[in-house]
Amino acid sequence: MSLKILTVDDSKTIRMVIAKAFQPYDCVIVEGTNGVEGLAAASREKPDLIILDITMPLMDGVETLTKLKGDPSLKNIPVIMLTAESGRENVLKIAKLGVRDYIVKPFQDEALLEKAGRIVQLKARAQEKKAKTIDDAVSILVVEDKPAIVQQITDGLKNLPWQVTGKETIADATAAVNQAAPDIILVSLSLPNDEGFNLFQQLRSGAVSRGIPVFGMCIKTDSDRFARAEKLGFTAVVTKPLDLEVLKTRLIRALDLDVSSKYFSLDGDIQILALPDKVTDNVAATVERYLKPRLEAMVDSGKNKFILDLTHLVGVDAGFVKALVSILQRCKDLAIKVQVVAPPPVKDQMKTFRETFELPTVPGMDEARKALEAKAA
Amino acid sequence: MTTDGLQVKVRDFVTRSVSKVFETMLKMKLEVLDSSGGLSLEGDRVVGAVGFAGLATGVVYLQVTDPFGQILTNTLFGRKIATVSAPEEVNDVVGELSNMIGGNLKSYLSDYGLPCALSIPFITRGQSFAIQTKDGAWCERFAFRYQEHLALVQLCMKTN
16 A cells, blocks of 8 residues: 655645655655644554654644654654754754654755655555446445444445445454455444444554545444544544435545446437436536536547436426536537437426526437537538 | 854855755756846845844845746746746745755854854745845845846845
8 A cells, every 4th residue: 555654844845845756656645734733644644754844833843753752653653854954953953853864955856765765665656547437346344243234235235336245343354354455444433342443543554454445333423433533534434324325425435436427428429418317416516526527528529519318307406407507507618519308397397497497408319419410510 | 243254154155055955956057146246136026035043143035036936936846837836836935945045054154153043934025125234234145047037145144
């Protein structure tokens, strides 16, 4: 899994220079603008290396380092100190602080990387992996001592090519993770003896497991566990009774899955957007997220035909109308020719809204294609 | 008051230090100019300043034009030269370069036996910038060129 490097410096310039230096390597850069933010980030992220400036507002590097060394969970994280002062006295002072190394500004990337490379193993960044889509297999590990919850999750996600595996104890869960790291883990926070939280800490300190998103699950009224999980840095906390649609949406977001194929497709040189039976806030947000890049890709490739397919739509409400207006405006802004397909019941409902009262539509996809061809001619 | 011997050494150090900062961070080789000819910057400029106080007290200023500040910012951040960077980013870059020049000077003075503490950098923007000193402070001006751009450094200091 990727190395995690925390940079703590009040200068955005330095933070960007450091991020740029590590760009060719497989690492994640986390940033803090002062000692207070740096300590919070260190607690949350448990980085492999901290690069810490000395002179900062709010809490300087020396105080930050002292607090890091005073925290049992953070004291062993190696620190490289950054300083603009190269004098003998300053260097001696830094050496006494117990840092692994120091670097004086100005510095070249190579010097920083050499010093970092002596402390952590820098690996070249692999080629960018293609983003997983909603149609790809995903493995979910559910750590829950109540089989009914595991079954509920399995049943709720059965329409997707996702593999749900349930483990009742953290020992079994740890073994499962070591054998084959899942894509995402759901942990019950009501496991006895705080085992759910202990498992999270274990996962975060593992080289392989630290990058896996971890959701906590707790009873809706258990605000203490909810708050504790959020503070510890769980990727998300979901409440029981579980809302499977909400869970699905949050899992998709955590895994950063490309769900555009649910709504977008290409038919020759025509981009088709087929809205589902109801345009919920989630649907509207998903469409909005993918529409702009799709339209821009169309323009870049010289295409300008777009069909908005409302065949599956059941109810026309304010949410749908708002989304429709936004879609049409975006197409208009890029001079894309749009044809709206609306069966008669949908068309009748659209007449009850001012924004869509006079919107021209056709009843089917064939008519839509012919209309676009006619516009292009 | 600052002795002649110290002035010569500091003058030489600042010239080398500014060149080193630009070369190390920006891979820009500066041409050191004769600043006695009254070189000045035209138009909007960004000025970064860092103070130091102790047995040596003073301020070191780095002045560049806004367009040169943009170039410095884009170079440091790995952006295309024509990119328009936000003023805050340019401020931060000029401030950080001043910080490095000031920090190195502070270290030099401390090793010389004149310990002092450094301030955080501060930025001024405008079209007309002049420094006036009093109480026998020594001021020195340094001029550098990179391609068609000028960078002016001004140091005012005294020893206590």
